[in-house]
Amino acid sequence: MKAYKDLAPSPRTIMTPGPVEVDPRVLRAMSYPILGQFDPEFTALMNETMSMLRLLFKTENEWAFPVDGTSRSGIEAVLVGIIEPGDKVLVPIYGRFGHLLTEIAGRCGAEVVKLETEWGTVFTEEEIVSAIREHQPKLVALVHGETSTGRIQPLAGIGQACRETNALFVVDAVATIGGIEVATDQLLIDAVIGGTQKCLSVPAGMAPITYNKRAEAKLQSRKRIERGLLLADGDDDPLLRPIQSNYLDLSQLQDYWSPARLNHHTEATSMLYALREGLRLVLEEGLDERFARHREHEGALIAGLEAMGLRLYGDPSCKMTVVTCIEIPAGVDGESVRSMLLDHYGIEIASSFGPLKGKIWRIGTMGYSCSKRNVLLTLGALEAVLLRHGHSLEAGKALQAAMDVYGM
Ligand SMILES: *Cc1c(COP(=O)(O)O)cnc(C)c1O
Numbered sequence: 196m197k198a199y200k201d202l203a204p205s206p207r208t209i210m211t212p213g214p215v216e217v218d219p220r221v222l223r224a225m226s227y228p229i230l231g232q233f234d235p236e237f238t239a240l241m242n243e244t245m246s247m248l249r250l251l252f253k254t255e256n257e258w259a260f261p262v263d264g265t266s267r268s269g270i271e272a273v274l275v276g277i278i279e280p281g282d283k284v285l286v287p288i289y290g291r292f293g294h295l296l297t298e299i300a301g302r303c304g305a306e307v308v309k310l311e312t313e314w315g316t317v318f319t320e321e322e323i324v325s326a327i328r329e330h331q332p333k334l335v336a337l338v339h340g341e342t343s344t345g346r347i348q349p350l351a352g353i354g355q356a357c358r359e360t361n362a363l364f365v366v367d368a369v370a371t372i373g374g375i376e377v378a379t380d381q382l383l384i385d386a387v388i389g390g391t392q393k394c395l396s397v398p399a400g401m402a403p404i405t406y407n408k409r410a411e412a413k414l415q416s417r418k419r420i421e422r423g424l425l426l427a428d429g430d431d432d433p434l435l436r437p438i439q440s441n442y443l444d445l446s447q448l449q450d451y452w453s454p455a456r457l458n459h460h461t462e463a464t465s466m467l468y469a470l471r472e473g474l475r476l477v478l479e480e481g482l483d484e485r486f487a488r489h490r491e492h493e494g495a496l497i498a499g500l501e502a503m504g505l506r507l508y509g510d511p512s513c514k515m516t517v518v519t520c521i522e523i524p525a526g527v528d529g530e531s532v533r534s535m536l537l538d539h540y541g542i543e544i545a546s547s548f549g550p551l552k553g554k555i556w557r558i559g560t561m562g563y564s565c566s567k568r569n570v571l572l573t574l575g576a577l578e579a580v581l582l583r584h585g586h587s588l589e590a591g592k593a594l595q596a597a598m599d600v601y602g603m
Pocket of ligand 1: 213266267292338340341342368369390
């Protein structure tokens with residue numbers, strides 16, 4: 196039999212828009228002994244996690260819990276739960292993840308209306324609000340922070356327009372949650388999906404979500420086939436449209452997270468420990484302090500990159516704090532630079548997708564990866580690797596500029 200070596204992943208400095216480095220305290224939490232999923236000690240941890248998620252999402256919603264699976268499991272659970280086949284869904288698209296929302300909504304049987312704008316920019320409030328008034332969708336699905344282009348979409352005014360036209364407003368805040376404020380209630384957002392492996396700095400494997408009474412009402416109106424029982428006599432409504440998923444049936448997930456604890460799936464115990472510890476660390480740091488930390492390191496990174504003579508990609512007025520996109524200089528092989536950084540410095544930065552593939556690099560400053568040490572290391576290594584690739588720049592300026600920002 197072939198002998199497999201011990202698992203020994205190399206230490207890395209991960210400066211991508213996810214997955215990012217995880218706080219050792221979260222990794223430690225994942226190694227704790229398993230509790231049964233109905234053990235009162237475990238259900239108490241579930242309840243604490245829900246309370247902490249309400250603080251993170253800035254909401255009074257009753258429902259705030261994680262879906263097991265990566266972030267898109269949360270997106271899919273929300274959309275498959277509250278989109279009925281035939282519903283009109285408006286998706287403003289300004290990067291790759293807008294296309295993901297479109298694709299999932301389409302699979303839910305929605306009549307999808309796309310609103311597109313050039314990558315590297317975002318929509319004005321008026322553009323989205325007038326599209327809502329024109330198309331009168333049942334639901335608007337929008338990405339808050341687009342990791343593919345490093346842009347952030349302002350959300351003000353959209354929730355109000357949705358209330359006026361009786362639409363539900365769903366926001367993908369996977370990339371922003373824990374790094375940039377997501378004010379769910381204040382912005383009148385009906386459902387929000389967050390991610391663990393980005394600014395929360397917890398491994399991938401859960402998707403925290405929250406939704407309000409408006410979204411729940413839509414969900415409950417569809418909960419016509421009760422937990423796998425056959426239809427009762429006289430309830431053979433041909434318009435009956437049950438939720439097209441068992442694993443991601445939000446009404447059943449909600450029952451599982453309710454005090455009734457109706458059995459659905461087996462909770463991912465170690466991931467729940469990780470999420471609870473990750474949330475505890477976020478709240479211990481303080482939300483405002485955490486957002487300010489992300490802005491500080493972004494500032495130092497940008498100063499260093501610009502001092503190297505590199506150009507940032509995209510409209511600066513809508514740049515997302517936690518992802519910085521850089522135009523790959525002419526004549527430089529972007530993938531070769533990334534490989535040298537990874538193979539020789541243990542530093543990972545990202546490329547991009549679709550129309551931006553080969554044109555930009557993306558550097559994430561998210562969660563535990565967002566630190567002075569990591570920013571300084573990345574700038575120093577990138578400068579050295581660019582010089583090695585024959586790119587001319589004024590050596591030494593990048594780190595000095597970053598150190599100025601840090602007041603060192
Ligand atoms: C990363 C990301 C996702 C997808 O997350 P997975 O965990 O890979 O499923 C969705 N939306 C946005 C904005 C993201 O950045």
